[in-house]
Amino acid sequence: MEEGAAPDAPREAARPADWDPRGTEVQKDQIAAYDAMRAVCPAALGAQGNWAVFGHADVRRILADPARFSNVVSTHLSVPNGMDPPTHTAFRAIVDRYYTPERMEAFEPVPRAVARRLLAALPRRTDVEVMGASPSPSRPRSNVPSWGGPRPFTAPCANGCARTGPRH
Structure with missing residues (x-):
């Protein structure tokens, strides 16, 4: 480069x-x-x-x-990762309030329960590609409740993840 x-x-x-x-x-x-x-x-x-x-x-x-290497790479706003300072800083301060140790401790049972259900559904006594199979259904099942989304909304979110594929 x-x-x-x-x-x-x-x-x-x-x-x-x-x-x-x-x-x-x-x-x-x-x-x-x-x-x-x-x-x-x-x-x-x-x-x-x-x-x-x-x-x-x-x-x-x-x-x-950030003046030379911008995070603003899309016309679709991504909060806060698709922003540069000072906008990123302001939004990050808002987002960070939801990721305190106390809130994460209170939320922890949700992704743990999702993980247990997904693992329980896997076949036994055979090799399983967990990373290829689990990210799509687990993200919306654990993330939708974190922002207070209704349970029926997890299916459209899962379909969107499947359609766009896992993020690496």
Whole structure:
């Protein structure tokens, strides 16, 4: 990556992707894939148009320079992760009020109950791909109650997760 080039800059049509972080080989062993990329380049353009930055110092520099490396990458507002300071700071202060140790302790039984139900439904005495099977149904079942959403709303949320796929 050129000095001063923002990883979130629009992708030029002529630039081929450096790798596919969602590809089968990467997904088989993500640690090895990221280690291999880190050994050959500080940043890489993914097949989906996203940049991956592999060095800790580079990541810290990017996080400290929101003027050059923006989180605002969509016309769809994502609170607070799709915001830059000072807007991010204001929204983060609001969101953080819901993640105090006391609130998390009070909420803990909900995701634990969801996890128990999902695990109880898995087949016994056979190999099971848990990460591929569980993120979609578990997220809405545990997240919808956290914001006070009605129980019937968990099905549309689960369908949305299945449609868009797990986030990595």
